[in-house]
Amino acid sequence: MPDKLERYRSKRDRTRTPEPIPAEAPPGGDGNAFVIQEHHARSLHWDLRLERDGVLVSWAVPKGLPADPKTNHLAVQTEDHPMEYLTFHGEIPKGEYGGGTMTVWDTGTYETEKWSDREVKVVLHGNRSSGRFVLFQTRGKNWMIHRMDGPARDPFPPLEPMLPTERAKPPKDSSAYAFEFAWGGRRLLVPIEGGRTDAAREHPWLRGLAESFGSRTAVLDGELATLGGAEILVFYDLLYDDGHSLVTEPYTARRSALESLGLSGGHWQTAPSWPGDAGPVRQAAREQGLPGVVAKRLDSPYEPGLSKAWLFIPA
Known part of the structure; x- marks a missing residue:
């Protein structure tokens, strides 16, 4: 079975970053945890990570989860991360891959409605984020994330003083x-x-x-x-x-x-x-x-x- 964390390890030096770097391949599993991390790297973004077969399948979402089904947000799929990343927070040194401050923005569990190579449909149950979302691959390598249920917030007011x-x-x-x-x-x-x-x-x-x-x-x-x-x-x-x-x-x-x-x-x-x-x-x-x-x-x-x-x- 291929090591799902091989790409993750290749991007990191355990002597230079506090991130968890397991020495062995993940054993697999059937858990349903998720984490969203706020990542102040070269540009601010949020990392959505879903537990799947012993790793955290990950997307970088520059604008965070969409609050309104009328608006889709870009989601860039990144390498799978180790399960230890569910609770990781701290300062990744400048010059290292992903250098910057990372904090845990939300955690919880999720239900899978569909999971394929090009589409992932889930229901999130978190403290700060909840609802039905679908991640879908567009042309090329990019993905988008779409909220499937109703707005989670009031609409913006008219911008007139x-x-x-x-x-x-x-x-x-x-x-x-x-x-x-x-x-x-x-x-x-x-x-x-x-x-x-x-x-x-x-x-x-x-x-x-x-x-x-x-x-x-x-x-x-x-x-x-x-x-x-x-x-x-x-x-x-x-x-x-x-x-x-x-x-x-x-x-x-x-x-x-x-x-x-x-x-x-x-x-x-x-x-x-x-x-x-x-x-x-x-x-x-x-x-x-x-x-x-x-x-x-x-x-x-x-x-x-x-x-x-x-x-x-x-x-």
């Missing part, structure tokens, strides 16, 4: 609002999926932000502002988070979810917000040369387009 209505004076019921700086910059909505964002086409430095989200999906609302001579993306709202739309949630819930992300980097930060009193915020905006403040109703949902729930008050 909520805009404030201008008003000369702050609202009288100030306790019903939070007050933020009006930055005077350019509005930017940032959708993130599979560790990537289309916004990076115009702003390549956003690739680092998107990759830090891993498999977490999000749509961030913010503004490109110039602070201290540097361009900073200031985020002040969260429309979508980890598969769930937040547009119908009140401002307070969206703001709490945004702050929990802890967004802080060399090119981006979370905007400050102060509930209850416009006076000090307006004065600070005036002193910093900002155009004014934005009053946001605490109970307001996210309404694309011009809204009276957000008020721009000049400094």
Whole structure:
């Protein structure tokens, strides 16, 4: 019987990598475990591994498992891996095959509905991933992965920003609002999926932000502002988070979810917000040369387009 791990061993040096490298051929087996590993290698991807005949049959999935049956994702079949890889995590040294950080993203069991050389149909039962999927070979060596059951998440919201209505004076019921700086910059909505964002086409430095989200999906609302001579993306709202739309949630819930992300980097930060009193915020905006403040109703949902729930008050 051919050694299914021969190709795996040929790509690795046991003196240079912490990965498990069994010395003997796998004994076979009929288990049904699976693992998905988040792999920050040369490019971020997820490795799906299904137990089959004593090894883990593996695919690298650059965008992770598809959440919607309308969208297929590329799946590149790689060499079979040893069973010990079910729990492997750690740092593969730079310069080695697959060099980078690997973490276990999900584990569980699966049911096989079909398994052939060109098509693998399974039902995953994991902590973070579940459902019916089919992996199928396309022309050449590439494979695709398709979700066969219903969407596992809410659809992305329309990418249209909520805009404030201008008003000369702050609202009288100030306790019903939070007050933020009006930055005077350019509005930017940032959708993130599979560790990537289309916004990076115009702003390549956003690739680092998107990759830090891993498999977490999000749509961030913010503004490109110039602070201290540097361009900073200031985020002040969260429309979508980890598969769930937040547009119908009140401002307070969206703001709490945004702050929990802890967004802080060399090119981006979370905007400050102060509930209850416009006076000090307006004065600070005036002193910093900002155009004014934005009053946001605490109970307001996210309404694309011009809204009276957000008020721009000049400094």
